[in-house]
Amino acid sequence: MAVPAVVRRYLVEKPAASLATIGRSARLGGNVVRYAVTDAIALRLPLREVIEQMWILLKVTALPALLMAVPIGAEVSVQVGGIMNQVGANSLAGAASGLGVVGQGAPMAAGLLMSGAAASAIASDLGARAIREEIEAIRVMGIDPVQRLVMPRFLAMIAIAPMLCIIIIAAGVAAGLTISANVNDVVPGSFWQSFGAFATPTDLAFSVLKSVIFAAIVVLIAGLRGLEAKGGPTGVANAVNASVVLSVFCIFIANLLVSQLQLMFFPARLA
Numbered sequence: 001m002a003v004p005a006v007v008r009r010y011l012v013e014k015p016a017a018s019l020a021t022i023g024r025s026a027r028l029g030g031n032v033v034r035y036a037v038t039d040a041i042a043l044r045l046p047l048r049e050v051i052e053q054m055w056i057l058l059k060v061t062a063l064p065a066l067l068m069a070v071p072i073g074a075e076v077s078v079q080v081g082g083i084m085n086q087v088g089a090n091s092l093a094g095a096a097s098g099l100g101v102v103g104q105g106a107p108m109a110a111g112l113l114m115s116g117a118a119a120s121a122i123a124s125d126l127g128a129r130a131i132r133e134e135i136e137a138i139r140v141m142g143i144d145p146v147q148r149l150v151m152p153r154f155l156a157m158i159a160i161a162p163m164l165c166i167i168i169i170a171a172g173v174a175a176g177l178t179i180s181a182n183v184n185d186v187v188p189g190s191f192w193q194s195f196g197a198f199a200t201p202t203d204l205a206f207s208v209l210k211s212v213i214f215a216a217i218v219v220l221i222a223g224l225r226g227l228e229a230k231g232g233p234t235g236v237a238n239a240v241n242a243s244v245v246l247s248v249f250c251i252f253i254a255n256l257l258v259s260q261l262q263l264m265f266f267p268a269r270l271a
């Protein structure tokens with residue numbers, strides 16, 4: 001049975017379009033890093049713009065990060081605590097928070113928040129500028145929109161990503177300790193002892209590293225989609241939707257790769 005022409009065209013054009021998008025994203029990332037380095041060397045970094053973007057992004061992510069961290073830590077303690085009660089291993093309750101919240105929960109929660117709130121804010125802002133032809137006007141004036149608009153947002157997101165990760169870790173572990181001590185009758189000293197034995201500084205370092213990588217992914221995807229938005233308000237909505245979906249997908253893939261590298265070169269062991 002012959003394959004319909006529409007299906008053949010889809011199978012040929014979509015992979016080529018996907019590769020082209022990956023290429024444009026890589027070029028955008030290279031330009032952002034190049035402008036950040038050259039402007040830093042020339043002492044021309046737009047610090048005021050970076051600080052303003054940090055505040056804007058923190059406003060849309062800090063409180064949700066705190067609200068998300070509490071149920072993550074509590075859920076880990078409730079789920080694991082019940083099993084540990086059955087086997088008589090309450091003293092290992094802190095290990096669950098160390099491995100679950102620090103290793104995976106905090107960076108993934110930070111990444112999902114950035115992909116949901118921050119990516120939509122960046123894509124909608126740049127997309128609105130694109131459909132109003134502000135991006136073309138900036139190019140006409142001899143200014144690269146990547147240097148003027150994307151690079152400050154990139155630096156701002158990189159700066160706030162570790163903050164979000166630390167906030168989620170602190171709130172999640174505190175929630176886990178509260179649940180363990182008041183519901184599962186775990187001694188706080190035992191909780192902290194097992195937490196310190198299983199959650200090493202390497203885990204914390206990789207957790208922060210993951211959040212920084214996720215931040216870079218989110219900005220590059222949202223920046224590319226925002227700059228390429230077209231077709232009026234519908235185009236902006238499509239850019240926001242694509243930014244969120246692609247960011248979430250890429251964050252899960254990046255988390256898997258970084259976690260695998262961590263296990264390969266820094267295998268888990270008691271501190």
